[in-house]
Amino acid sequence: MRTAIIIGAGVGGLCTAIALQNNGIKTTVFEKAEMLGDVGAGLVLAANAVRSLRRMGLAEQAIAAGSKIMRTQIRTHTGDVLAETDMSNYEDLFGAPGIAIHRAALHKVLLGALPEGAVRLGAPCISVDQDPDGVTARFEDGSEARADFLIGADGVRSVIRRQLFPQVSLRYSGYTAWRGAVTSQDEAALGITSESWGRGYRFGIIRMDTERIYWFATANAQQGVTYPLHERKNMLLKIFGSWHHPIKHLLEATPAEAILHNDISDFAPMKQWSSGRITLLGDAAHATTPNMGQGACMAIESADVLGQCLVKNAAIEIAFQEYETRRKPRTAFITNQSWQIGRVAQMENPLACAMRNFAVNTFSNNMMTAQLSKVMGVEA
Numbered sequence: 001m002r003t004a005i006i007i008g009a010g011v012g013g014l015c016t017a018i019a020l021q022n023n024g025i026k027t028t029v030f031e032k033a034e035m036l037g038d039v040g041a042g043l044v045l046a047a048n049a050v051r052s053l054r055r056m057g058l059a060e061q062a063i064a065a066g067s068k069i070m071r072t073q074i075r076t077h078t079g080d081v082l083a084e085t086d087m088s089n090y091e092d093l094f095g096a097p098g099i100a101i102h103r104a105a106l107h108k109v110l111l112g113a114l115p116e117g118a119v120r121l122g123a124p125c126i127s128v129d130q131d132p133d134g135v136t137a138r139f140e141d142g143s144e145a146r147a148d149f150l151i152g153a154d155g156v157r158s159v160i161r162r163q164l165f166p167q168v169s170l171r172y173s174g175y176t177a178w179r180g181a182v183t184s185q186d187e188a189a190l191g192i193t194s195e196s197w198g199r200g201y202r203f204g205i206i207r208m209d210t211e212r213i214y215w216f217a218t219a220n221a222q223q224g225v226t227y228p229l230h231e232r233k234n235m236l237l238k239i240f241g242s243w244h245h246p247i248k249h250l251l252e253a254t255p256a257e258a259i260l261h262n263d264i265s266d267f268a269p270m271k272q273w274s275s276g277r278i279t280l281l282g283d284a285a286h287a288t289t290p291n292m293g294q295g296a297c298m299a300i301e302s303a304d305v306l307g308q309c310l311v312k313n314a315a316i317e318i319a320f321q322e323y324e325t326r327r328k329p330r331t332a333f334i335t336n337q338s339w340q341i342g343r344v345a346q347m348e349n350p351l352a353c354a355m356r357n358f359a360v361n362t363f364s365n366n367m368m369t370a371q372l373s374k375v376m377g378v379e380a
């Protein structure tokens with residue numbers, strides 16, 4: 001039986017472990033965190049990712065743990081609807097629904113599909129080595145693990161990528177993001193999946209299930225500015241408190257210490273992801289800004305495809321080459337397109353914003369469905 005090591009138990013690492021295990025490869029995931037508890041706020045998984053989850057036997061559980069997205073809006077900061085897309089027929093169009101789900105709920109579904117002991121927590125990987133017979137991963141506590149091949153699924157700041165391809169550097173998008181999840185009975189919040197655009201600011205509202213709402217906010221900002229936990233909420237209320245209902249209500253209902261903050265960075269599409277018996281997956285290989293809600297979706301698709309390539313090819317290097325050939329064009333398209341969307345959505349100039357809003361308002365529905373078809377309609 002072939003053996004694999006995966007570094008990182010995020011969505012990408014866990015889905016890869018499931019795809020490999022489903023294909024008869026004994027896999028161990030090493031995760032630096034001591035606990036896999038509350039891993040952030042919500043996540044949108046579009047139809048393309050749900051189809052990949054279906055091939056792994058997990059779609060129905062994920063759909064049941066989240067909620068189907070039926071309608072989405074782009075609005076102004078005062079609440080005027082610029083564009084509305086009816087997604088109720090997307091299941092027929094794209095073969096699966098788009099869903100919103102709490103990250104912890106998705107993790108629970110993924111962990112439930114793995115055998116006991118498949119994930120080792122509190123294991124930060126510091127380096128990897130390979131020889132003609134296999135790979136060795138070295139951990140902070142001095143321990144080592146060995147397998148036939150290794151997958152670095154350790155996120156946008158991947159240690160494995162830095163070791164293999166040190167020339168790749170992150171590029172800061174120019175904006176920063178906050179996220180939160182709240183229980184809300186507010187009808188306006190429960191019924192809507194929307195993104196509201198101001199000048200250099202955005203606020204998104206996504207229903208995750210019948211009670212919980214996930215929200216995100218973005219602002220143009222210098223890189224690396226940190227905000228003490230207790231100040232985050234007041235600062236957000238200052239910026240977004242006067243925006244349309246129920247934004248103020250959602251911010252007020254979120255405990256300050258539960259608000260997550262990240263600068264948004266990606267890197268330009270890489271020419272190569274693999275070196276011998278080691279490859280990269282998820283944000284480690286193809287990080288993207290979150291403007292298309294496709295980062296985790298791409299990680300899930302990549303896991304699905306990598307599993308297929310490893311089953312088809314006994315030689316690891318050939319499997320990795322096929323995986324790269326199949327995945328690089330699609331992930332590069334998402335990274336580049338998402339970067340461009342971010343530039344438009346984060347515009348500050350009043351005239352440019354007025355023109356942008358006019359264009360979105362005029363060309364919305366058909367254009368949106370055509371754009372989404374390129375993403376959701378394509379098989380991984």
Ligand SMILES: Cc1cc2nc3c(=O)[nH]c(=O)nc-3n(C[C@H](O)[C@H](O)[C@H](O)COP(=O)(O)OP(=O)(O)OC[C@H]3O[C@@H](n4cnc5c(N)ncnc54)[C@H](O)[C@@H]3O)c2cc1C
Pocket residue numbers: 007008009010011012013030031032033042043044045123124125126153154155156158159177178179216262264281282283284288290293294295296297298299
């Ligand atoms: C604001 C925001 C909103 C987003 N919204 C969406 C969305 O709606 N839909 C969507 O599809 N995507 C979304 N994304 C993108 C999505 O979060 C990422 O693409 C996804 O989490 C990538 O998964 P991953 O497993 O590759 O990496 P990660 O989720 O970063 O997981 C990497 C794991 O590796 C571990 N790790 C790191 N270093 C080491 C090490 N040295 N040793 C061991 N373990 C290590 C980490 O602790 C972590 O658990 C969003 C991103 C942001 C920032």
